[in-house]
Amino acid sequence: MELLAVEAARRGMAVLAAEEVSAAEGPAYWYGGPAAGARLAGQLGWALLEPSDDWLAELPQEFTGREVRAATVLDAWTLRRPMFVKPPRDKSFTADVYADGSRLPAGLDPATPVLLSEVVTFAAEYRLFLLDGQIATGSRYAVFGRLDPHPLDRHEPITAEIAEFVDRLVAAAGPALPSAVVVDVGQLLDTYRPGHRWAVVEANMAWFSHAYAADPTRVLDVVMRAAGPRDRVKPADLPFVRH
Structure with a gap:
């Protein structure tokens, strides 16, 4: 800055x-x-x-090299395997690899958009x-x-x-x-x-x-x-x- x-x-x-x-x-x-x-x-x-929030998720895998999908915090809570989870635009929570959906920060709005990405x-x-x-x-x-x-x-x-x-x-x-x-x-x-x-x-x-x-x-x-x-x-x- x-x-x-x-x-x-x-x-x-x-x-x-x-x-x-x-x-x-x-x-x-x-x-x-x-x-x-x-x-x-x-x-x-x-x-x-x-x-747009889903730009990365809409890219062909030729450019992402991994599975990426647009979802919500509610969807992320159902995860049962490690996944990289991030807010698409703001920094409302830390983008990181979460072992499962229960590890996401508490207090998130279930409707908050997220990107779910295969761990690479x-x-x-x-x-x-x-x-x-x-x-x-x-x-x-x-x-x-x-x-x-x-x-x-x-x-x-x-x-x-x-x-x-x-x-x-x-x-x-x-x-x-x-x-x-x-x-x-x-x-x-x-x-x-x-x-x-x-x-x-x-x-x-x-x-x-x-x-x-x-x-x-x-x-x-x-x-x-x-x-x-x-x-x-x-x-x-x-x-x-x-x-």
Whole structure:
């Protein structure tokens, strides 16, 4: 957040915390949590672009590398085997592998949407900020589940592999995403196949995604499209406006 604030200030933009905002002069943009973003959206006139809750579940297994389905907390409570369970958009509970449905946090609304995913191992995971279907910038963020940020280097062979995978993904499922979005991808280990293969981890709102080691200049470009003035939203992005 600090790096994006520095870049915004360099562009001559005023940077304010949510609790400091009463009114904005000129166009306003948001980078922060969904609750405050939704509360201020009407007041400050921005539109928040969000991928649909079931986007990952609707992808062909060619891109997910595992079984993923959209469900509710009520469905998750019936699980009798380990499953990776996460809220599709917000952070209402911790995304994790749960041994069974009884291990989910107490007090959840049974109607809360969740994604249920087969348990797999990602050797490395990368956060990609996409703008109009192209990678604007990106960063490795984890190795075998442990935080390990590293910027994407266009000269590294792995960057070309990621770009080729994203090109295929966008060609197949790009219209089902907003024009400014974050997609996390990873190297999926497979006991029965040598090497690794690429798979989608998840899609996220650009305005609520950690940049890790990505270029903050390009991250801000994506964030400003994903959470900017409502009257500037492209027609194709209107279905992805939640507030």
